[in-house]
Amino acid sequence: MTGPDISVMVVDDHPMWRNGVARDLEERGFEVGATTGDAVSALRIARTVRPDVVLMDLNLGDTSGVEATRQITQEIPGTRVLVLSASGEHGDVLEAVKAGASGYLVKSASVDELVDAVRRTAVGDAVFTAGLAGLVLGEYRRMAIAPDAGSQAPQLTDRETDVLRQVAKGLTARQIASKLVISHRTVENHVQSTLRKLQLHNRVELARYAIEHGLDEDGAFGKQ
Amino acid sequence: MTSRRAGSAHPGGERVPRQAPAQQGSHEAPDGRSPLWRAHNGLRAVAFLYALVWFALLVNDYARPVLGSIVLVLMAVWTAFTIHRYRTPNGRTNRLVLIDLAVAQVLFLANEFVLTEQQMQAGLPTVVTVWHGSMVTAASVQWGMLGGGVVGAVAALSNFLLRGYIDSNMWMDTVLHVGAGLLLGLASDTARTSTERLSRALRAEAATAERERLARSIHDSVLQVLAQVRKRGLQLGGESAELGRLAGEQEVALRSLMAAAPPESTEHDETDLAARIRVLGTAGVQVSVPATPVLLPAPMASDLFSVVREALDNVDRHAGDDAKAWVLLEDLGHEIVISIRDNGPGIPEGRLSAAEFQGRMGVAQSIRGRVEDRGGTATLDTAPGDGTEWEIRVPRPGDTNSIGQGTAGHRQKSPGAQ
Structure with a gap:
């Protein structure tokens, strides 16, 4: 996919930033279908516009960007969410990724990095920064040693652990591929699979929580 | 690009205060002695009813029934008043407890004039009966074991004084008075210290949260700007380079201030190493930590933090300006x-004796020494053109089940890789 084939929606409550990103993307040939500053209209607009990629800020005024991410990725199958946040690589980024975001980029990233990340997100790749890899790795480690996690908690294979550690140490996919003597594509697949397992587990946990608390199955959970 | 930077710094700084600071005063734990005060109030009310029954049985035989009635009415008033006052923490003053002691003593000793000599000798109860003992419970809850014991002894002494003789019943009263004073006092002391400890922990927690919030906000704004100024200033040279150098000094000072200020330790004196290391991130240093705190004993966390900083300083000195x-x-x-990797030129082969490498070895030995002191291993992996990578492994102290969980997939690097 090249620029013009990809439609993007920008969700950020800071107008200056929102417009700046939209302009940058349009200059590179992306189609910025919509921009909005709050999570509620983000979900509404995304349902009709069905963008390929939603660029999501996590600090929104109304509901959190994490909830918006969860609802968009669950309700609109073709749409992928790329988190673009200034909040630093902390818990909320991990939560957004667990909720279904396919990647994360810091706001201080260059336009080239942004463009590359949007392209990769559109084709279904996971966009990982070293910081996000550290968070995801930490989450698997936490589940592995948590006494209550039991056997349902997802685990990384040795290879996945290895790949994730290299990403967290700043190696590019290409460098990792040559270091581990595997193909570039295999590296991408490993990274994606670590994310998918985490998201699946998160969804199962939420569903179980919903059932235990007697909530309605369809869409009632997550809105609290 | 420029506008992007400006835009990103601003919302970051602006959004932080959205997390409402913890409510003032919520860091104080409720007084753990409150249940004891409630028990005291209950005891005093029951004791008064008990006294009322005995009064009805004995009033006709009293030497001075009118004085007895006055004593009883005063008891009723005093019981109601103190129950009301002791109900709230503000009412539990030392002065009130002292007055309480005086009132109970006066009312008790007034029985000298109420009871007949025969009643006194027969060991029949006074008008106040066991109500007298409630001054011991008040004192022990207020003043702890010492106060309780002393007031218990006072109560027993005045008992001897009033009766003018000693028998086995009175010895039993003495034991009960002093014993109850000591026991309740001990309970009160325990409740007070645990309340204090809880308050301290709550305050520490609030302070840590506030510190982390500040650190994050400073990190997202001031530090990034200072780092930018230093870098740009050095590139421009001349007077700008001097400004850049000054900015750099302040950056280092602020960074070490944030990292070194001992975060109010938790109850077990543990520090979150993740929070401390996160502070080291800059435009050129990417820090990856778990989302959950990595709690370690404070001295160990400090040691590991210094090790990371030393390794990063080394990168600054030797890996070149563009190295990340x-x-x-x-x-x-x-x-x-902990892994610390850079993408600098690495340590060239055959340069083992070079002065630069001598400097590096000094640092390497210092890092290794510190890690080995904690029972861990530090391995340095480097190749020409391939940067350097430290891998530091330290066992968590006090951990007994050291199963090799999660370690699969790591190759143990040999120090000889260079």
Whole structure:
């Protein structure tokens, strides 16, 4: 996919930033279908516009960007969410990724990095920064040693652990591929699979929580 | 690009205060002695009813029934008043408890004139009966074991004084008075210290949260700007270079201030190493840590933090201006793993004796020494053109089940890789 084939929606409550990103993307040939500053209209607009990629800020005024991410990725199958946040690589980024975001980029990233990340997100790749890899790795480690996690908690294979550690140490996919003597594509697949397992587990946990608390199955959970 | 930077710094700084600071006063734990005061109030009310029954039985035989009635009415008033006052923490003053003692003593000793000599000798109860003992409970809850014991002894002494003789019943009263004073006092002391400890922990928690919030906000704004000024200033040279150097000094000072200020330790004197290491991130240093705190004994956390900083300083000195560095912190439960990697030129082969490398070895030995003191290993992996990478593994102290969980997939690097 090249620029013009990809439609993007920008969700950020800071107008200056929102417009700046939209302009940058349009200059590179992306189609910025919509921009909005709050999570509620983000979900509404995304349902009709069905963008390929939603660029999501996590600090929104109304509901959190994490909830918006969860609802968009669950309700609109073709749409992928790329988190673009200034909040630093902390818990909320991990939560957004667990909720279904396919990647994360810091706001201080260059336009080239942004463009590359949007392209990769559109084709279904996971966009990982070293910081996000550290968070995801930490989450698997936490589940592995948590006494209550039991056997349902997802685990990384040795290879996945290895790949994730290299990403967290700043190696590019290409460098990792040559270091581990595997193909570039295999590296991408490993990274994606670590994310998918985490998201699946998160969804199962939420569903179980919903059932235990007697909530309605369809869409009632997550809105609290 | 420029506008992007400006835009990103602003919302970051603006959004932080959205997390409402913890409510003032919520850091004080409720007084743990409150249940004891409620028990005291209950006891006093029951004791008064008990006294009322005996009064009805004995009033016709009293030497001075009118004085007895006055004593009883005063008891009723005093009981109601103190129950009301002791109900709230503000009412539990030392002065009130002292007055309470005086009132109970006066009312008790007034029985000298109420009871007949025969009643006194027969060991029949006074008008106040066991109500007298409630001054012991008040004193012990207020003043703890020492106060309770002393007031218990006072109560027993005045008992001897009033009766003018000693028998086995009175010895039993003495034991009960002093014993109850000591026991309740001990309970009160315990409740007070645990209340204090809880308050301290709550305050520490609030202070830590506030510190982290500040650190994050400073990190997202001031530090990034200072780093930018230093870098740009040095590039421009001349007077700008001087400004850049000054900005750099302030950056280092602020960074070490944030990192070194001992975060109010938790109850077990543990520090979150993840929070401390996160502060080291800059435009050129990417720090990756778990989302959850990595709690370690404070001295160990400080040591590991210094090790990481030393390794990063080394990158600054030797890896060249364009080199980037990555720090990865992993918590395997039984073991802490820290990796510090840079993409500089690495250590060239055959340069072992060069002065530059001598400097590096000094640092390497210092890092190794510190890690080995904690029972861990530090391995340095480097190749020409391939940067350097430290891997530091330290066992978590006090961990007994050191199963090799989660460690699969790591190759143990040999120091001889260079």
